[in-house]
Amino acid sequence: MHSAEKKHDFEPKVVAFVCTWCTYAGADLAGTSRMQYPPNVRVLKFPCTGRIDPVFILRAFQKGADGVLVSGCHPGDCHYMAGNFHARRRFAAFRVLLGFVGVDLNRLQFSWVSAAEGGKWVEVVTELTERVRAMGPMREFKELEQEEQWSATLTTPELQQAYESI
Amino acid sequence: MSRIGVFVCHCGENISRTVDVERVAGEAAQLPGVAYSCDYKYMCSDPGQNLLKKALAEHNLDGVLVAACSPRMHEKTFRKAAQSAGLNPYLCDMGNIREHCSWVHEDREAATAKASDIVKLMVERVKRGKALAPITVPVTKRALVIGGGIAGIQAALDIADAGKEVILVEREPSIGGHMAQLSETFPTLDCSQCIMTPKMVDVANHPNITLYTYAEIEKVDGYIGNFQVTIRRKARSVVEDKCTGCGVCTSKCPKKKIPNEFDQNLGMRSAIYVPFPQAVPNTPVIDRENCTMFQSGKCGVCAKVCGPQAIDYEQQDTLVVEAVGAVVVATGFKLYSIDRKPEESPIKGYGEFGYGLIPDVIDGLTFERLASASGPTGGKILRPSDGKEPRQVVFIQCVGSRAREKGISYCSKICCMYTAKHTMLYRHKVHDGQAYVFYMDARTPGKGYDEFWRRAVEVEDAVYIRGMVSRLYQRDGKIVVMGSDTLVGVQVEIEADLVVLATAVQAQDGADLLAQKLGISYDKYNFYSEAHAKLKPVECATAGIYLAGACQGPKDIPDTVSQASAAAAKVITLFSKDQLERDPVVAKVNEKYCVGCLQCKKVCPYGAVEEKEIRDRQGNLVKVVANVNAGVCGGCGTCQATCPSKSVELDGYTDEQIMAMIEAL
Amino acid sequence: MTPKKLKNYSYYPGCSLHASGREYDISTRALFKALNIGLKEVPDWFCCGATPAHNVDELLSLSLCAKNLVLAEEVEGDLAVACAACFSRLKTTQHHLKVDDEKRAQVEKAIAGPATIAKPVKHILEILVRDLGLAKLEESVKKPLFGLKVACYYGCLLTRPPEVPELDDCEDPSIMEDLLRALGAEPVSWSHRMECCGANFTLSRPDVVLHLSDAILRSAQAAGADCVMVACPLCHGNLDIRQEAIENRSQEKYDLPIFYITQLAALAMGVDDDKLGFDSVIVDPRPMLMDKELI
């Protein structure tokens, strides 16, 4: 799998928001089973996918993530009974919104990984990392972040015009 | 400025083999807010823990991060160590650089960089951590048991025997439930009443048990340790304190032709009645819908003949409020009625079996009453239509169960065994009669169960035909059973005198409504959901509520009794402390900013959010806000993700902590 | 000027209705005309594969139906089907392709185009009882079938498997009886209304057919029926064409006319009896109908 010899030009930054009961434990299992996967992922632990606010995903992209993974318990397995069901709807909607403003949804992955699915964790993380690597850096948000333009300054023609017409 | 201590563990070589732990510790020291960092071979060992405690004191640390294995492994260990050194345990966190890093990556450079990142993220989290104190909740040491069948009786007796008070509520006029209706029980064929009635008497006589029969749960408020339950005691029209149970009223009642529900409508009872002779309490009840006094105002015989003047026609329903600390739900089951169902019902009927039209097509419970020595036929198997002894009886299993096309896909679990029992009871009473059983599979796991079933087949000569029945119809006083024998591969037709359907076990009527009152969840069949199918099979996800018996799913008597005792043990465990202590990872509402849109209430899986009125000093309502009941909150945080203004916050996972971690990416 | 049609349906007759079951086709058209419902045959339709195809080649059977459904898109209105076998196959195809993307892809490859097959497929019974409604039907009856005792024979395909036709309760339906009551006739309660008639074993294993169909006729007669009503040309063939052979085999005299739903319905709507194909069946129903003063 991912070995020391393989060097890439681009190492994507991947952030994983996971629930503590299923996916975090699944990732632990991948560890105890000594499975190997790309070291690009940084895991943030939540009690439940229900706690994960869409703002966090947005913020992660803004702060330089090239790919984001959200993962929790399979439907019916939620430690809190219904947190993942609520999350599923919330993210179904948020995903559509991000897609609508032009974010390539290949950078955003959702998955159910149970505490027994160490293999699936490795698969999901590897797949996302490699997919994002092939896509290259997430330029859109970084460019926005770097843009210095202040839209409220009276330099834009529209505002200038509006100002003059008062 | 925070003073965080970072402790990087080698875990022998488990971490240090792929992660340069010294470099991680060194880089951690450079992070703003980190006052101390070091690395050590085994942080979880005694010397490691002592190192942590010592550093805490020496460097006056206000937060600790141990970068080592998964917090699922040792978070408790280090929090305890930190606590013993005077730090609030919730200010101690772990960075997982073993399972999530050293064990899953080979590239030392990349793994070290990742480990440093993990430390950086977690330091941000620790910095913004809050000292939390465990939440304590007082416990009222009285239990409510809902349902007076064998499950409720067993749970109530166990709890009461442990010296705790129990309120037992039963919807019917007597406790006993379905088990009281049974003739003999598998796999030992002992008489159900013989083993059941002593327990019923124990309940009646137990000093710690308050029994409310003919009563229903009206409302449940509160949470674990502190429930307030309103019980509706339906008007019995008989004053329990005065009634001596002499039975004169029932024998003098002029209205005696009312089908007796306890005998599955085979026998008759009077309008004032005791459901069955061994009823507990032995206090009659007036069935107002069938009583001449209530319907026409003319009669009053029972009042005239009652010596102690216990009859009260004016009696009204009364509401009783009881404070309890735990609830055991044991509402049992009902049998699937296979009439043609209305079109909108998800459960379909079995019109093709002519149930309800052909009088000699009966269900298993009716057969129990026919076979029972105290039943309407005195224990003789006589068919309902003409009272003749049936020569050929066909039993059909899985009627409604395991029938997706009819709307129920589960196995009712008890039918294989009770059908085998029925064939034996029939054979014992009609020696030359022949029993046929149509079955899908014979499912007999359980101690002595398969032996029992084999006895039915091999010794008692029941003919088992593997296949389903497509249709029943009457022809010349017989019931023609059209079915298939799938093992032989032929269609079979049997002319039966009596057909017994092993109809599916279903949740009690109104199970969903009771669940809504209790705030517990139920599946699509209205069976109550346990908190975890394997590891918490008697607990509800709602703390302080436990399940016993067939209300959770089809169960036989041994399983029901086991679960009832287990539920009782859970209740007794809960009552062993004066106060409950629980993890303080719960949501809190910022009342200043909450606008009371109550979206949090709508998504809370625990029903922990309630409305709270904020009033000024004059008592005028200022606003309504959400309020989280810390005793009930499970700590999932769905409320916070839902709240538009983030006016509710989950301790231990605050937005501030998470945002800081994202910033540090 | 002809009045505006109440509703329009596209129509898939299927092979049988153009051959051995011609009277089903004739009476369906006559009935719809009498009820002022539009019925337009799907152009260029072909065989649905009927009962043999899916036993031999599933992809073929799905593709045949899918292509026919695509063709049906060209004609306005839900797709009306009279033959129970065609109905079953078309609905089965819709069901399979809805739940199985892989099969859908294979079929789309086979028919070289997208499988646009969402058009509702409706059995004539559904159209009469649900779309038109029993009240409206009752209103339209001109010659009520008073005194006619009918054994409603569903056969095995019309309601099974339950998730496919979604027509009525799969083992205990009542849609035919409901229809007949609206027409003024008297459905009898009998035992064999859901049993198999032997279907297309009629050619390969006539012995099986004789055995099964015999039980059906016997049971209908025992229940006091004057006739049997069917929804399927295969059932009709077995019960009608084979009736003499059955009688010879069992030494019983049945003489039970076998009607299609649409024949009885059209009769009740006042359609002339010589327009319903009564002359092309084996057991001539006319003496019985005359006896009952229904023609």
Added chain:
Amino acid sequence: MTTINQNCYDSVTEAIRREAAKLLQEQTVAAVVGYVAGRRPGTASPAVAKSAEDAEKLVFSPACVNNLALFLSKAKKGIVPKGKTAIVAKGCDLRALAGLIGESQLNREDLVVIGVACAGVFSAAGERSLPLSDANIAAKCRECTIHTPEGVDVVAGTLPQLPDFDPVEAKELARLEAMTPQERWAFWKEHFSRCIRCMACRQICPFCYCEQCLCDRNRPQAVESSPRPAGNLAWHIVRAMHLAGRCAGCAECERSCPMDIPLNLLNRRMAQELKEQYQYEAGTTPQEKGPLNQYREDDDQSFIK
């Protein structure tokens, strides 16, 4: 060009005045929230009528663009006197009222709703000196489904025959959907870059009634508050997300935007999704739970691995 018969507005005005005067005279309500004519011709502004005399001034015309439900939300506390209130409501206002009731912000019992048979209102840039027509009708009105009010206490006016309008917004939505992500990003980037963060969209929204907006918080700061591209994008995404399943589709955000950002497209896209997935539509009946406050066990999860 199709012009809408103006008489219907006059009949609505008359009915509103009659009803408002009655309610105020009989002291059934403390105030009637409605519209009065603006100073300039072809304009109207929201007003609170507190007496029968005030009621005489109420009007209804195509210039009555505002969503009056806004004035009953907590964000506009104090504008309407305490007590039972009557409100003039167009279809969009009704949906907002239903939403606010569903979110425990209003009690239906405290309201007298005067539902308006509304043929439509002017678009933001439409010429107001001419009668309402295909040329100057608001985009939302072209696809309106609640011209005739439902579930109200009084219906004012009757609806004239309405022409079939070209659904420009639906078409624009379809056009955007057909774009590649890159093209859409460019589209929105251009629009959002103009945003001056005046927060008019928030101030005018009946559902932005939070006491403190998440986007004004600085500890932690979820959205940069300065009018720069990164924060602008974040604000509009957060806004659309917070309104998903709640938005009444009144498009007031878009109308009030001084920079002409097509904000309602975002709302429309979310509404479309929630309808397709969960059969939810903002309507005139208050719903106990919005689509994102509930779930079904068999909700679509094809996007989840």
